Amino acid sequence: MGNIIGDFLAAALLSVFLQNFILERALGINILLYASRQKSNVIGFALGLCYITVLSSAATWVLDNFLGEHEYYKMAAPVLYVLVIGIIYTVSLIVIWKFFHKLFRKIRKYVHLTVFNCAVLGALFLNSQIGEDIFSYMGYGFGTAVGFFIAGCLLYIAHERLNSELVPAAFRGMPIMIVYVGILSMALHALSGYVV
Amino acid sequence: MIKEKSREKGRERLSDGLVRQNIVLMSSIAIAPVAACATNYENALALSVGFTVIAFFSVLICRFIPQNIVYTIRIIIYAIVAALVFIPAYMLLEFLYGSEVATGLGVYLPILAVNPLILTKTETRFRLRPLHLMTLELAGYITGFNLVCIGVGIARDILINRRIANFNVDLGFTVPAASTTFGGFIIVGIAAGLFRWLYNQSKERQSKKAEKEKVHQELLKLVES
Numbered sequence: 001m002g003n004i005i006g007d008f009l010a011a012a013l014l015s016v017f018l019q020n021f022i023l024e025r026a027l028g029i030n031i032l033l034y035a036s037r038q039k040s041n042v043i044g045f046a047l048g049l050c051y052i053t054v055l056s057s058a059a060t061w062v063l064d065n066f067l068g069e070h071e072y073y074k075m076a077a078p079v080l081y082v083l084v085i086g087i088i089y090t091v092s093l094i095v096i097w098k099f100f101h102k103l104f105r106k107i108r109k110y111v112h113l114t115v116f117n118c119a120v121l122g123a124l125f126l127n128s129q130i131g132e133d134i135f136s137y138m139g140y141g142f143g144t145a146v147g148f149f150i151a152g153c154l155l156y157i158a159h160e161r162l163n164s165e166l167v168p169a170a171f172r173g174m175p176i177m178i179v180y181v182g183i184l185s186m187a188l189h190a191l192s193g194y195v196v
Numbered sequence: 197m198i199k200e201k202s203r204e205k206g207r208e209r210l211s212d213g214l215v216r217q218n219i220v221l222m223s224s225i226a227i228a229p230v231a232a233c234a235t236n237y238e239n240a241l242a243l244s245v246g247f248t249v250i251a252f253f254s255v256l257i258c259r260f261i262p263q264n265i266v267y268t269i270r271i272i273i274y275a276i277v278a279a280l281v282f283i284p285a286y287m288l289l290e291f292l293y294g295s296e297v298a299t300g301l302g303v304y305l306p307i308l309a310v311n312p313l314i315l316t317k318t319e320t321r322f323r324l325r326p327l328h329l330m331t332l333e334l335a336g337y338i339t340g341f342n343l344v345c346i347g348v349g350i351a352r353d354i355l356i357n358r359r360i361a362n363f364n365v366d367l368g369f370t371v372p373a374a375s376t377t378f379g380g381f382i383i384v385g386i387a388a389g390l391f392r393w394l395y396n397q398s399k400e401r402q403s404k405k406a407e408k409e410k411v412h413q414e415l416l417k418l419v420e421s
Contacts, residue, residue, distance in 0.1 A: 025228075025232060025377065026227065026228040026232040026377050026380065027232075027303070027307065029228055029231070033224055075283045075287075078282050078309050079276060079279040079280055079283075082275045082276050082309060083276065086272035086275065093268055112267075112268075112271050113312075113316075117312075118228055121307050121310050125303040125306060126303060168393075170392040170396060171392075174222075175392060176389070178231075178381050178385035178388060179381065179382055182379070183378070183382075185377055186373075186378040189377075
């Protein structure tokens with residue numbers, strides 16, 4: 001039991017701090033820029049991401065273990081991963097639609113953005129490179145969502161100032177936010193021991 | 197007159213994706229591969245070839261997926277189509293640049309299968325246009341991405357290695373951090389700001405010119421009357 005929790009936490013911490021998806025790998029940055037406009041969006045996207053990455057990480061561990069050695073697996077992996085995500089997405093939507101009407105109406109506008117994005121697919125690919133057992137796969141998936149939440153909060157806090165008139169018009173909004181993400185990313189690099 | 201109008205429309209569609217809605221510098225839906233992966237000219241070129249094949253053929257195929265299939269399922273089909281197109285794209289890259297470059301692109305090539313250009317824009321833009329206009333618009337989007345990607349690759353190649361491909365470009369200094377993701381973010385952010393500034397300038401100039409022309413026409417009318 002201790003080992004399971006240990007594997008899960010180690011992988012989660014790794015993906016939050018040392019290999020943060022947004023700040024270290026730039027995966028899911030477009031969703032982050034969209035979500036960081038509102039606090040509720042950051043929470044909603046992080047929860048959606050957590051659900052889909054943890055579940056699909058567990059499913060892809062099975063695929064990686066059984067088919068990983070195959071010659072053409074590297075090329076077929078995107079199709080298989082998309083299928084896994086698609087099945088989880090469809091089943092979850094059906095359940096939500098059947099039993100939680102209010103929630104379904106609330107999330108249906110942006111649920112596909114949460115599910116089909118490079119953060120989710122990227123997490124599955126990186127899992128296959130560094131994950132070992134099913135718990136480290138799931139931990140990495142969980143850490144992806146936590147990393148997204150942290151980056152989202154940091155961006156949300158700065159959002160108003162980065163969109164204010166203090167910033168030159170051409171840089172206001174998206175360009176300065178990307179530069180800001182770059183500075184956050186630099187700080188995280190320093191934390192993980194980056195030396196020029 | 198009709199031909200000229202349709203040509204004008206085509207030009208508008210092309211420039212829309214190329215400039216006004218550039219997917220890296222304006223709408224920021226494809227920043228990740230450029231910021232993280234276009235660290236030199238070769239990588240940027242390979243990424244552009246991969247993106248061209250995946251985006252062009254995926255959108256073209258997705259256009260013919262019947263619209264009576266519910267959106268929830270349709271979006272999965274779009275992603276599967278793009279993931280299938282990834283296979284020949286990967287093989288092409290291996291053939292053109294060798295397996296080292298193709299593998300070097302890492303996760304940034306397969307994740308193009310879930311790029312919003314394919315999943316979202318197919319639904320909101322490409323499906324709504326006649327085929328020839330859609331192709332032009334798509335070509336604009338893809339060319340826009342490729343130009344930015346290769347531009348960033350060249351800039352980083354100069355800053356890191358003092359060269360572009362095999363040509364030496366000695367600036368007298370190097371910026372090794374340009375090879376990192378944060379370097380990529382900062383370069384793309386600054387490029388986006390400059391691009392927007394240039395775009396706003398040209399738009400302002402155009403509107404001033406149009407205003408002047410309008411005044412001129414009104415004066416002419418007054419003189420005539």
